[in-house]
Amino acid sequence: MESKHSILEKYFGYTSFLPHQEEIIDAVLAQRDVLAVMATGGGKSLCYQLPALVFGGLTVVVSPLIALMKDQVDGLRANGIPAATINSSLGYGERRIIERVILEGRIRVLYVSPERAVQPFFLSLLKKADVRLIAIDEAHCISMWGHNFRPEYRRLRVLKERFPAVPVIALTATAIPAVQDDIAKQLALKNPARFVGSFNRTNLTYRVVPKTRYFPRLVRYLNEHRDDAGIIYCFSQKATEDLAEKLRGKGFSALPYHAGLPDAVRDEHQEAFSHGDVGIICATVAFGMGIDKPDVRFVIHTDLPKDLESYYQETGRAGRDGEPADCILFYSRGDYNTIRYLIEKECADATRKDAAYRKAGAMLDYCETTGCRRKFLLTYFGEAYPEERCGGCDRCETPVKVFDGTRAASMIIACISEVGERFGASYVADVLVGSKSARVRENGHDALPAYNSGEGYTRDQWLRFVQEMVRKGFITSTGGRYPVLVLNDRSREVVGGSLPVPLTEPEPAGVVAAETADDYDxxxxxxxxxxxxxxxxxxxxxxxxxxxxxxxxxxxxxxxxxxxxxxxxxxxxxxxxxxxxxxxxxxxxxxxxxxxxxxxxxxx
CATH class of the missing domain: 1.10.150.80 (HRDC domain)
Incomplete structure (x- = not known):
């Protein structure tokens, strides 16, 4: 039997493993169930492809998208590994040929969709085959607490029930601890070895820029990256088509991608992007897990993502080859209203609704943080980052300016007190700038001393001050669906004059292009x-x-x-x-x- 190192070099062309790969492979080869959480570009596929060659027999891989399966099969075949996929795009005759070859033991890796994996006929086929390993890709889809829940994934536990002696490896790029636990439970994994790699994608640079007049900024950035491939995420289907058309009018090679397009058109656009015939895809989140293109140099969001899990996974499609790539988010707090609408529409269960609002709040905090964005992301996913500044985000490239904001903070605290600690940040900002809204007038808060006391700053600036004070613990937000601001011990210290409050000077940020220098011809x-x-x-x-x-x-x-x-x-x-x-x-x-x-x- 060939060693794992000789297989690594002979079939995959690598001389060493990436972090965690070897430990995961060793656990699989020891016939253990495994749960692996590895960042995009961390080499998840190798963790089941290499054991498939050591085990012999058949490795079954459950994967969510036909395009993803095709790319994986093409890659394996290019490396001399017999692989196939059974999916809805195959004709009856093609499917029968592949089934026969499977039973003859001439296929090493077989890719199938979650729907097909649980069909009785397919399970009967596997019973006749020599199944040695089962891999579940994009395993976060199985958890209702994950960001991309797919009900059909819940039925995959039947694989462990039908093949109890066969090891199962579940893989995902994004899963907080609660989702990890749910994956193991729903798949009925037996005492799984759990591996959680670093979420730190050091080659990615994170930037959040104001959305005001974003299109000229976007065009300026794209002009500086004419030869690069990139994905631009938009909220709506119409927005993807409108943006792609506008970009083509500026001389860029761009196509839209969304769930409303005919399947053949979507496949054509994705293939054109993957093959390098089109440089830019303007897409909704429907352009997702099937993207295996390694040389994406930028991922841009023109609208606010609904949570950090989605954002992390979408930005993770940049720089899969390890080369530098940009992740740019055009931010407007007004986009939060769209997210609230979606939460109300899609989450009937109160528990899920509250969780969705907390996730959306964390997304806002990421956009508005004054500290290192990389540190914020890693902390959210439970990973310690010892450095205060990463050097790879806009906050670290251009540190924010801080001033003594004790006076402004005292005005905010006074306003919160005067409105009875019963309202949120937006309402407090409205009162400070003297809003003439019906709600303020009906509550009689236009007669308070705090009303219109915030001259010198705009409503958005007051809002940011409030949010920064919450993050720094000077006031408390109750969180959830309708967060309310309340005072705490630190608030009282500020009012008493014993605790100064440093605040960030409002300052617009621009898109800074990342320059790289490589020593090659x-x-x-x-x-x-x-x-x-x-x-x-x-x-x-x-x-x-x-x-x-x-x-x-x-x-x-x-x-x-x-x-x-x-x-x-x-x-x-x-x-x-x-x-x-x-x-x-x-x-x-x-x-x-x-x-x-x-x-x-x-x-x-």
């Missing part, structure tokens, strides 16, 4: 990308199935001359050497001859 890299595109089109697969950008950059840095040297390039397996090696080596040789690059500069 950019001309050769461009040529190799062009060759990769031709090969990918001929094989009807996305370019990254042939080689990732990181592989091409290493080729353009080390100029390999021989097959042995080519195998040392990141992501080059023996299968890919046999399949693509000659044409890429020839292209490198031709470039070196034209550019006069001496042999001593070349590896191998």
């Amino acid at each position: 950019e001309v050769l890299f461009a040529r190799l990308r062009q060759l990769r595109k031709v090969v990918a089109d001929l094989e009807h697969v996305p370019p990254f199935v042939v080689f990732h950008d990181r592989s091409l950059k290493e080729m353009a840095k080390y100029y390999p001359r021989t097959g042995v040297a080519f195998l040392q390039v990141y992501g080059v397996s023996e299968g890919k050497l046999q399949r693509y090696g000659r044409m890429f080596l020839d292209a490198i040789d031709k470039h070196c001859a034209e550019a006069g690059i001496a042999p001593e500069r070349r590896r191998g």
